[in-house]
Amino acid sequence: MILGVTGAFGCGKSAVLAAFAAHGWRTADADHLCHELYAEPEGPLARQFAARWGREVLTPEGAVDRRRLGAIVFADRTELEFLTGTLYPELSRKLDGLIADCRRAGEDGAFELPLLYEAGYGDKFDRVAAVWAAPEIRHARLREQRKFSEDEIRLREARQLPADAKLERADFGVINNDGLAELELQIGRLVRLLNGSVR
Template identity: 40%
Template sequence: MLRVGLTGGIGSGKSAVARGLAAHGAVVIDADALAREVVEPGTPALAEITAEFGPEVLTAEGALDRPRLGAIVFADDARLARLNAIVHPRVAERTEELMGQAPPDSVVVYDVPLLVENGLAPMYDVVVVVDAPEEVRIARLAADRGMPEDQARARIRAQASRADRLAVADVVVDNSGSRADLERRVAEVWADLAGRAAVR
């Protein structure tokens, strides 16, 4: 099994690369999706979060009110650490479970937005970084998500720098061109990863 960490800054096209690799046959594990899954209504994690932060972090339907919780934890490092202590072990457990279900000769791609920020590069056999210039990313965020330029720049500044991400990359996917360019590059990357998995 080849463990691949896939990352890229907001607006880089990381999700498009993850979908492309999945289409070629990779087993993709999406860290964000797992973080949502482990706090769904009825889960032990949601019960713990409610006990820790109060019922005001729930919506009227009993689901996690992410914006409200975010406003609490991003203003207080100690509370953020407490939330992470509830969520992260469960995400790790679910990740191990999904990995255990993957065939032994598979290429397992972890789609991890904060791979660099959380110092996770050493956990993977190969780190793939999706890269695009900042101005391209800002234009995409405006077009795809309707995000105002100042917000897009703030989100980019809050993440690891482009240089820091490229410093941990084993493979770089340049996504500054067209969709067709990206599809060609993803096919090349898949061939590389499949080749590495075959010789393990």
């Protein structure tokens, strides 16, 4: 089973992925995969970004400087579109390789992509699970744990499908309003369902 995991900013996708890993699933998240792509000195992304914005978007070692890049792309929709148009094909290739590895090994895999639907990646997966949490809970988590301002949260949310729309499109919903223990119980039930052993 190859499962895509998506959801809104701050809904707890990483905790869901950790719960799948605890059940023996292979897991990967888009943020980590993107970090690997950005960290590659003079890699495909570094070369394309430097050609567009100059070498000031690179570290001295030739990797992508994410903070400098963010300052450019989050302030200008055209630049953000260039970033995503450049990043998504590279991310897609990396993801395809991981999925192929899982299938060859006969392993279950859960792959977290916040922009799964926005990037058109839904067809890569056997099923999709959307993680959902009430907006006030998500916002409180983001303010307290990650120190985001309300304006920063809204800016990021504006660049994604609404949380409710992701939940409606997914094959399964994981509701993350009631803490880690309840979340882990839901993932246990979902794993049994996906393995065909739910009574």
